[in-house]
Every structure is written in C-alpha cells, then in structure tokens.
Amino acid sequence: MLLQLDFSTAAPIYQQIRDQIVRGIAEGELAPGERLPTVRALASECGVNAMTVSKAYQLLKQEGHVLGDRRGGTFVCEPDGSSDPDSGIMDALRMRLAELVAGGMSGKEVLALCEHLLDEIAYR
Amino acid sequence: MMSTATILWLSCSWTPLLIWWTLRNSARFKKNIVVGVTFPREAREDVQVKAFLTSYRHLQLACAIVLVAAALGGAATGTVRAWAGSSMFCWSVWILVVCIVPEVIYALTNRRLAALKDERGWRPRGAAAQRVTVADIGAAAQSYPRVSSIWFVLICAASLLPVLLDRDNVVIYLLFAVCVLMMWAIFRWCYRNRSEVVDDNTALTQTLTRIRRRAWARVFLVAAASFAFMSWAQLLFQGSTNLYFIGMMLPCTVLGIVAFATEMRVRSLQERLTKASGEGFYVDEDDHWIFGIFYYNPDDAELIVNERVGINTSINLARPAGKAIVVALACSLLCLPVTGAFMAEEFGTPVTLELSEQTIRAHHLLTTYEIDMADVVSVELVDQLPQMTRTFGGASETFLEGNFSSDAYGSLKVCLNPEVGPWLLVRTRSGTTYLLGASDTAQTETVYEEVPSALVDA
Numbered sequence: 001m002l003l004q005l006d007f008s009t010a011a012p013i014y015q016q017i018r019d020q021i022v023r024g025i026a027e028g029e030l031a032p033g034e035r036l037p038t039v040r041a042l043a044s045e046c047g048v049n050a051m052t053v054s055k056a057y058q059l060l061k062q063e064g065h066v067l068g069d070r071r072g073g074t075f076v077c078e079p080d081g082s083s084d085p086d087s088g089i090m091d092a093l094r095m096r097l098a099e100l101v102a103g104g105m106s107g108k109e110v111l112a113l114c115e116h117l118l119d120e121i122a123y124r
Numbered sequence: 125m126m127s128t129a130t131i132l133w134l135s136c137s138w139t140p141l142l143i144w145w146t147l148r149n150s151a152r153f154k155k156n157i158v159v160g161v162t163f164p165r166e167a168r169e170d171v172q173v174k175a176f177l178t179s180y181r182h183l184q185l186a187c188a189i190v191l192v193a194a195a196l197g198g199a200a201t202g203t204v205r206a207w208a209g210s211s212m213f214c215w216s217v218w219i220l221v222v223c224i225v226p227e228v229i230y231a232l233t234n235r236r237l238a239a240l241k242d243e244r245g246w247r248p249r250g251a252a253a254q255r256v257t258v259a260d261i262g263a264a265a266q267s268y269p270r271v272s273s274i275w276f277v278l279i280c281a282a283s284l285l286p287v288l289l290d291r292d293n294v295v296i297y298l299l300f301a302v303c304v305l306m307m308w309a310i311f312r313w314c315y316r317n318r319s320e321v322v323d324d325n326t327a328l329t330q331t332l333t334r335i336r337r338r339a340w341a342r343v344f345l346v347a348a349a350s351f352a353f354m355s356w357a358q359l360l361f362q363g364s365t366n367l368y369f370i371g372m373m374l375p376c377t378v379l380g381i382v383a384f385a386t387e388m389r390v391r392s393l394q395e396r397l398t399k400a401s402g403e404g405f406y407v408d409e410d411d412h413w414i415f416g417i418f419y420y421n422p423d424d425a426e427l428i429v430n431e432r433v434g435i436n437t438s439i440n441l442a443r444p445a446g447k448a449i450v451v452a453l454a455c456s457l458l459c460l461p462v463t464g465a466f467m468a469e470e471f472g473t474p475v476t477l478e479l480s481e482q483t484i485r486a487h488h489l490l491t492t493y494e495i496d497m498a499d500v501v502s503v504e505l506v507d508q509l510p511q512m513t514r515t516f517g518g519a520s521e522t523f524l525e526g527n528f529s530s531d532a533y534g535s536l537k538v539c540l541n542p543e544v545g546p547w548l549l550v551r552t553r554s555g556t557t558y559l560l561g562a563s564d565t566a567q568t569e570t571v572y573e574e575v576p577s578a579l580v581d582a
Binding site for chain 1: 254255256257258259260261262264265316317318319321324326405421423424425426
C-alpha cells in the first residue's frame, strides 16, 4: 500500500498517515494481522520526524485499528464487527451529512452518494 | 624513469572515461528516469527525447576524448623538466574541469528534457501536488537481511594485527584501522533506509531495495578489507619499494573495480526490472532534484538521501548541515588549483643545506630540520642513497622530505635532492638519524668540510 503525504495541504502529516492507513484497512490493502513498519522505518521512509509517525500510530491504537507495542511491532487489528461507532465518528458523520443536505442534496441523493462511496471501498 | 608530473597525469588520465561511461549510462531509462528526468512509458519512444539523448551521448563522448587527450598532452609536457612545475598546476586545473564539465553537460540536458516534459504534459500530477512524498508501507515493513557490524570489527582487528609484529610503524597501522572504522561508519550512517519506490508494485519495490542494500554492503565490506590488506602490505613489503607500491595499489584497484562494477550491475538490474513501469501510477520526484543532481527538499527531515539511480547517496541541501557540507566540498574543489600551485612551487624550490651558528639547517619549502652541533654524534658522507620507504612526507625527482625507513639506517628524517649527491648522514645523541643533501652539491660539501671544526667547538 502506498502512502502519499501532501506537504502543501493544511492537514497535519500524522493525520494524513492515520487517514490513509484507515482507508487502506477499509479497502483491504492492509489485511488484518499485517505488520506495519516500525516507527523509525516509516519515519525514514517518509522523511518525517519519528514523533509524527508515533502520533499517527497512537491515534490508530486508540481507535482500535492497530495493536502492538515497541518490541513486538504494530499489526492491523481483526475487526470485531460488534462495536457501535463511537460518539466521535457519529458526530463527524452527522456533521458531514448535514453539510451535504444543507448544500442542497436530497436525502435520496445523499444515500446514493454513500452507497457509491461504499461500493468504491468494497470494490477495491 | 617517469617524472612526477607525468605519473600524476597518467594516473588520472582514465578518469574522464570512467565518468563518461557512468554518465552515458544515465541516458538509459531506469526507474522511468533518464538523465535525471522522470518520464511516462510513452516518452521512451518519443523522437524528440531520443534526439536529446543522442546529442547528450555525443557531447559526453567528445568531452571525454578532449579531456583524455589533454591528459596525455600533459603527461608529455611533464617529461620536460622546465615545464614540470607548470604541468603540475595544469593537472590540478584539469582535475577541476574533469569534475565539472561532464556534470554541466548532464545538467543542461536535464533542463532540456524537463522543458520537453512540461511541453508535452508528461507531469503525472498537478503543480499543486509537487510537495507529495510517496512511501510504500509494505516495503517499509519488510525486514531485509542485514550485514552484521561484527564483520567490520573482525576486519578492523585484522588491520591491527601487524602492530604486534612491528612496533615502529604503529601510527600507520592505526591509520588503516581508523580507515576501516570509517568505512563501517559510512556503511552504517550514509545509507538512507528508504524503499526504492518506482510505482505501486510492492514486490518490485522490495526487490529493488534488497538489491541496493546488498550492493551497498558489498562495496563497504570490500573497502574495509582493502584497508586491512594495505596494513598487511605495510608490514610485509616495507623493505621493497616495488612490492610496497604493488601492495598499496592492488587493494585500491580491486576496490575501484568492485565499486564501479557493483554500481553498473545495480543500474543494469534497475533498468531491466523497471522496463514495464511508467504506465498508470509512477513516482516522480523531479521537483526535489535540481538539474537532476542536487537534492533539495525542505519537507524531508533526513540529511542523507539515496540517489535515485545506482547505489550512491546524496545530501539534502534543504538541511543546514547539507548546505555546510556542499559549501565545504565546493571549497575543497576550488582549492585544487591552489594545491597545484603549491605542488609546482615545491617542485621548483631547491633543497638548501647550511651550517651556521653551530646548527646544521636543511630546508625545503615547508620542511626544515635544524640540528644543534652539540647534539651531533657523527656525520658521514654517503655516495649512494639507501633503499627507503616513505612513512610520512613528500617525494618527487627533485626532493625527498619527511620520515622514511630503511633497512640500512632504520628510521630516517630526510630532506634532500635525490638527483644530486653526495648526501650527509647525521646521527644525534637523541637517537634521530638525518639524511640531508642540498640541490647544490657545493653546499653539501661545504657543510661536510665545516663539520669537524664545528664538532670541536661544540
């Protein structure tokens, strides 16, 4: 899986790393149990500070996407499928949907868009 | 016997050919890159691109021929004693030209190709996306076989073993051991652990990375072993000038051949393995490479970066340390003519010898030996120079200066003109032995005649 970090955008690099790994997991590019690079290796790979990668990994761990430690390495988690989205995800989703509706889209159009995006993820 | 100037010219005359061979190889597509410019696959068959590359190859060849011809001309002028000093200065300027001109041709072709790339719309992303860094997570997570540092420790120990057998030249053996450790340090810290990402093919990235890492380790292990071999050559061949010369040159030659062959082999593999790349997604980092030579990327926190083609490393000029290193390198390159002028001066300056105020004084440019007559035990006139090996100092057909060792007299401090005998062998109470002789025979003979009365006075 390729990470593409854009240094010209306002999005912090740790957030970009976190987002792309989450997308990689969702799209199946990173399989459950797959080992992620060490913090140092990924930092050297991207030419960023090790703290930046460490912060991204911390986020991913907190969100339950990866698990592991310094010595054993970091692995992609097997999704348990049982847990409901946490309040943070629900709030963000609610806000994005509200933005679309406020922008003039109908409920049907929003649903179609969501289905299309989900298909895109599943197709990959 | 060949003059020093001729040896200098001839020993370097082949370098333009080596540079030409390497730079000519840059005109072949590797990792979608040609002369430092990344192109999509379709560009490989483009008539304009081919024309630029043909012109580049011709220019590099012409440059190499002119530089080699100049070197051979310099070697010829070096045989004329009156021109030897000027020839040495020209040699230093020639070295500077060899380092710069082929790279200028490369840079100009790089600009022309980059302009063509823009013109044809071969940039894979928009201008806003120039500050994008691509990394392959799969390749970065892969653990590659590592060369243990133990190998370097063993080689260092081997380079130090002669110390046990020869205590006189400890400094030299230590110097070789330090060189071995330096090879280890460069191997360890001058390689950027970054995958060779060409496109989204992780298996290809892993293979290219493995090839490069292995090649890097091979070159530095051979380099370390070469210094250990030199240490043993110092021990075994110090009595014979010819064997000593061969013992020192052989590992250098082997190292040069191994390094060059490895570089070309890696380039050839990069070319072969990435033949099918360049369609769909491919990595384009051209915006970070000025003229395809200098890496400048403020978004990259690392100082050391890997060259995109071959196994070499480069420096990130966006880092303050990178700027300092490049300025230091540029200064040392520009100092070459100054060194040449110094060598010419050294060559033309006669060795002088005098006895004044109870002191024998031998002088040649930066080397001066002053021996107090009260310290002198004996002074002999020597008609033939002994077989000597230089341990530290300078040597040419008009002077020998510094520390030498010989079977006949042991360690010697030397300041003489080897072409003009006889010479004075001065032994002192402190145990130091000097071998001295002026460029003017009369000076040496005068000092020898004055010595008995000076010894009595002392």
